[in-house]
Every structure is written in C-alpha cells, then in structure tokens.
Amino acid sequence: MGKIISIANQKGGVGKTTSSVNLSASLAHYGKKVLLVDTDPQGNATSGLGINKGDVDQCIYNILVEDARAKDTLVESDTPNLDVIPATIQLAGAEIELVPTISREIRLKQALDEVRSDYDYIIIDCPPSLGLLTINALTASDTVIIPVQCEYYALEGLSQLLNTIRLVQKHLNKQLMIDGVLLTMLDARTNLGIQVIEEVKKYFQDKVYQAIIPRNVRLGEAPSYGKPIITYDAKSRGAEVYLELAKEVMENDTRVG
Ligand code: ADP
Ligand code: MG
Numbered sequence: 001m002g003k004i005i006s007i008a009n010q011k012g013g014v015g016k017t018t019s020s021v022n023l024s025a026s027l028a029h030y031g032k033k034v035l036l037v038d039t040d041p042q043g044n045a046t047s048g049l050g051i052n053k054g055d056v057d058q059c060i061y062n063i064l065v066e067d068a069r070a071k072d073t074l075v076e077s078d079t080p081n082l083d084v085i086p087a088t089i090q091l092a093g094a095e096i097e098l099v100p101t102i103s104r105e106i107r108l109k110q111a112l113d114e115v116r117s118d119y120d121y122i123i124i125d126c127p128p129s130l131g132l133l134t135i136n137a138l139t140a141s142d143t144v145i146i147p148v149q150c151e152y153y154a155l156e157g158l159s160q161l162l163n164t165i166r167l168v169q170k171h172l173n174k175q176l177m178i179d180g181v182l183l184t185m186l187d188a189r190t191n192l193g194i195q196v197i198e199e200v201k202k203y204f205q206d207k208v209y210q211a212i213i214p215r216n217v218r219l220g221e222a223p224s225y226g227k228p229i230i231t232y233d234a235k236s237r238g239a240e241v242y243l244e245l246a247k248e249v250m251e252n253d254t255r256v257g
Contacts, residue, residue: 050226
C-alpha cells in the first residue's frame, strides 16, 4: 500500500511545489513507484514536470467535483516511475463548487484509495490556502510535510496550519501525522538563515529534516524547462539535497512500520 504524503503550508512561495516535484522525482530515482497529485489551481507541479496543461483532458477537478476515477486522469511524466494527476485552472472554482456536496472532505481519499496499491508513494502538492482542497489532501494522507522558508517570520502562520491539522485529525483522519518540517531556500551566506534554523528546531525538535534545501539558482530554473532538478542538473546542490530528503522520507517510513 502506498504511503500518501501531503506537502502543505498556506503561505505561498515557501517551496511546496518545488519540494513536491523534486521529492517525487528523487523517490522515483530510487526505484519507487510515485504518483504526484497536483491540487493547486495554478498547476505549477503539472507544468513543472513538463505536462502541457492544454493537452490535459481530465484533471483533479473532475475527480473532486465530478467523481471521475483517478485512473482516468493519470498522466505519465517523462521521469520513469513518476505519474501525475494534473491540475488545470478549471480547479479554481472547485472550492466553491464543493461546498454543498456530500462527503466533500473525503473525495480525494476515496479516489486515491483505488490507485493506492499501484504506488509506493503518493505525494500531494497543496494550494496556498487552508480551504477544502487542502482539507481533502490532509484527509487522504498518512503524513504531512511542512515546508518552512528560511526568512523573517518563518514560524508566522504555522499555528493556523497546525490547528487545521489537529482538526483533520479529530474529525476526518485520526492517523494523520507530521512526517517532518522541511527548511527551504536557505541562504547560507546570512546569519538570518542560521537563526531561523535554530528557531524552527527549537519548536519542532527532531521533526525537522536534516536535509535543508539551499537557495539554488538551478532549482528555480528547472520548472521553466519542465524538468525536475535531477534531470535538469543532476550535479547541482539542489539535486543532491532533494535526494537526501528522499532518503530521510524513506527512513521515516520504515520507522513508522
Ligand atoms: P509554493 O509552491 O509554496 O508556492 P514554490 O515551490 O512554487 O512555492 O516556490 C516559489 C518560487 O521560488 C518558485 O519560483 C520556485 O521556482 C522558487 N524556488 C523554490 N525553491 C527554491 C530554491 N530552493 N532555490 C531557488 N528558488 C526556489
Ligand atoms: Mg505551489
């Protein structure tokens, strides 16, 4: 049975999509069968893996709002072992359209249950909000990865996210756990980055991954070529660190059993 991991933080620009794409590709690199589910209407994970949104016939919208089967929306990416359930701008209306529907919080879970046994990992890239799309993702997940950008106010807003996680645990998904907190976009030349690392470690302790994602030009460039970093520049520091993160995520899995 595949493990389902959401990458969530309601702040935009903290590295959710970059981490979703590159963790997925890194796990696939280690021979794991991976499905990346894009739940952000912007569809950056979709295009970041080279999938042309204009060619997408059915997307996550059709799963959530129209009961489409996950199998009918799957697209193979150019990366071996890595499939994608894409998102298009059609998804932008989904949160409002979902409000009056029955079982609106568990639709993604129901759809993923049908394909779960085909994968080792299912990674869900969440949108920058705590609305029904993120709730669907958290409800479907075994664990959540929280990316935190190494900048001023790094911890700001995290209490709302943790509160949402607690509400989901209480009402929708008792099993949900925090897989880890991922520090992103570290600028090693500044003291600020070091301070933020200390602050986040003080708060989350051993939940913080050892792998810390540096600010890396190649990581920022790769999406415009529709490639994960290990395909775009395997020798870059960004590629190395996402491979290290993938190892930690796999180790967490063996610890949890
Ligand atoms: P989110 O999904 O949380 O909104 P993204 O992953 O899209 O965040 O990242 C925001 C922007 O920062 C994107 O343009 C992305 O390419 C860039 N970016 C993300 N991580 C890094 C990094 N480690 N180094 C350099 N640029 C990055
Ligand atoms: Mg994103």
